[in-house]
Every structure is written in C-alpha cells, then in structure tokens.
Amino acid sequence: MPQPSDSSTRGDADPTAIDQASEKTATTTLSYTLDSGDRIVSVGGDWDGFARDNDGSEILARTVIGRRLDEFITGDATRMFVRTMLMSARTLKRSIRRPYRCDSPQFRRLMEMTIVPLAQEMLDVRHHQIRAEPLPYTITIAAVTSTAASGFVKRCSICNRIRAGKVWSEVDAAVIDGRLAAAAAAALRVIYGVCPDCLHSAGHRHP
Structure with missing residues (x-):
C-alpha cells in the first residue's frame, strides 16, 4: 500500500511503500492496479480503512488514485528495485511473488507482494500479511x-x-x-x- 515517502514513523517501504506506522496489523489483502505508466488507477481491499487505522489520511484512495507509484517509494535504490520487478512481470507475462517486511514501531510484519500482469501492460499488485510478531521494544x-x-x-x-x-x-x-x-x-x-x-x-x- 503506498505511503508518503517522508513519513517520520515508517518502518520499510516497501518496494510498494506500504504504511508502517500502525500498532495494528493488516488482516486483509490490499491491492492496487497500475496502468502502463505505473499510475495507480484503482485500489482494492479495505484500503481506506487500513489507511485511517494507520493515521494515513494522506493516502486515502481519493488521494493516491491518478498518481505514480514512484511518489510513494523512498530511496532511489528501492525505486529501481520496484521498477525492475514491475518490468519483469510485464516482460515475462507471468505473476511474480516477493516476500518482504513491513514493520510498524511495535511489530515485525512479514508480507508478500504479488504482481499480476493484465491486458494493455496494466498490473494488479497485491499485498498480503503472512504473519506478525511483537518487537522487543518500540522502534x-x-x-x-x-x-x-x-x-x-x-x-x-x-x-x-x-x-x-x-x-x-x-x-x-x-x-x-x-x-x-x-x-x-x-x-x-x-x-x-x-x-x-x-x-x-x-x-x-x-x-
């Protein structure tokens, strides 16, 4: 799930820049669809609910739709990493799965990202939590x-x-x-x- 690139409480970006400021853990699959230029054209799952739970009013659906995914990813190396994965899904024309971490200040959260190629170079990007465990102290x-x-x-x-x-x-x-x-x-x-x-x-x- 995209998150502001200058968040002061983020844990990782995720290559997809999912919000990491939450004390709660995501229990549902969140998704977004990208057009051929990597602009977010729609979001799925309880997107706005998750954003509000994580103090993410700036990443509500009405705010992120129409913007490029790059805007929500921190760091040039991470942007290149994500672009490579998106390009691979389009070039290979098959789904790509990637585990990653999306920690909050209180929890380690192991997530999985799945990129599914669609027609006209569009992509469906899904994020699902695999498990969460408490950190030994708040970070x-x-x-x-x-x-x-x-x-x-x-x-x-x-x-x-x-x-x-x-x-x-x-x-x-x-x-x-x-x-x-x-x-x-x-x-x-x-x-x-x-x-x-x-x-x-x-x-x-x-x-």
Missing part, C-alpha cells in the same frame, strides 16, 4: 532524505534489516552485539536502500 523510524545528514544508518526497504558497521542485521541484534546504542535504536534515523542479500535474491526469485 520509531525517521527517514533521512540526504546522505549529507549525520547520525543515520542504512536500512533495507525489503527485509527491514539495518547496516550497523559492516554487518546487515535486525535492529535488536545490532544492539546486543554492541554495534548500535539502545538509545539510537529506539529512535532510528535511516536512509533507505536495498541490501546485497535482497538484491541477489531478486535475481533468483521465481513465481
């Missing part, structure tokens, strides 16, 4: 838009791990290992990208 995320800023860590938009030092790991693992201070973990300033593992797996993902 508030603030996205940094420029690498000129200081005091940030890099976070993968797909798996939600962070790079602390030279290692990609869960936030709590970085705290336990001493690579990240607990105070910093509670209020993370991040810049979004895609980690090497997710980039590699994308090239070997089968429908």
Whole structure:
C-alpha cells in the first residue's frame, strides 16, 4: 500500500511503500492496479480503512488514485528495485511473488507482494500479511532524505534489516552485539536502500 515517502514513523517501504506506522496489523489483502505508466488507477481491499487505522489520511484512495507509484517509494535504490520487478512481470507475462517486511514501531510484519500482469501492460499488485510478531521494544523510524545528514544508518526497504558497521542485521541484534546504542535504536534515523542479500535474491526469485 503506498505511503508518503517522508513519513517520520515508517518502518520499510516497501518496494510498494506500504504504511508502517500502525500498532495494528493488516488482516486483509490490499491491492492496487497500475496502468502502463505505473499510475495507480484503482485500489482494492479495505484500503481506506487500513489507511485511517494507520493515521494515513494522506493516502486515502481519493488521494493516491491518478498518481505514480514512484511518489510513494523512498530511496532511489528501492525505486529501481520496484521498477525492475514491475518490468519483469510485464516482460515475462507471468505473476511474480516477493516476500518482504513491513514493520510498524511495535511489530515485525512479514508480507508478500504479488504482481499480476493484465491486458494493455496494466498490473494488479497485491499485498498480503503472512504473519506478525511483537518487537522487543518500540522502534520509531525517521527517514533521512540526504546522505549529507549525520547520525543515520542504512536500512533495507525489503527485509527491514539495518547496516550497523559492516554487518546487515535486525535492529535488536545490532544492539546486543554492541554495534548500535539502545538509545539510537529506539529512535532510528535511516536512509533507505536495498541490501546485497535482497538484491541477489531478486535475481533468483521465481513465481
């Protein structure tokens, strides 16, 4: 589900930029349809209900329809990742599935995105929650838009791990290992990208 790219409470983007500010977890499949230019032409599932539950009045259906998906994705690397997946579905003319994380401050949420090619180069993109589990403590995320800023860590938009030092790991693992201070973990300033593992797996993902 698209979310504003400058959200101060987001967890990941998801390549699809699903809202991550919620203490609740999504229990239904959410979807949107893209035209050949990747503009959102319709949404499905309890879209507006989910948006309101997640303080996402700016991503209600009437607001997102007609806009390009790119507008709701944070980070150039993540945009390229998503574009590649959309292009693959169109080129291969078959559905593509991709697991990803869409965490809220209180929950780890494992999701699955399915991209289904339609007629006239349109795509149906669906997001379904597989499971959710509570985080050991609340983690508030603030996205940094420029690498000129200081005091940030890099976070993968797909798996939600962070790079602390030279290692990609869960936030709590970085705290336990001493690579990240607990105070910093509670209020993370991040810049979004895609980690090497997710980039590699994308090239070997089968429908």
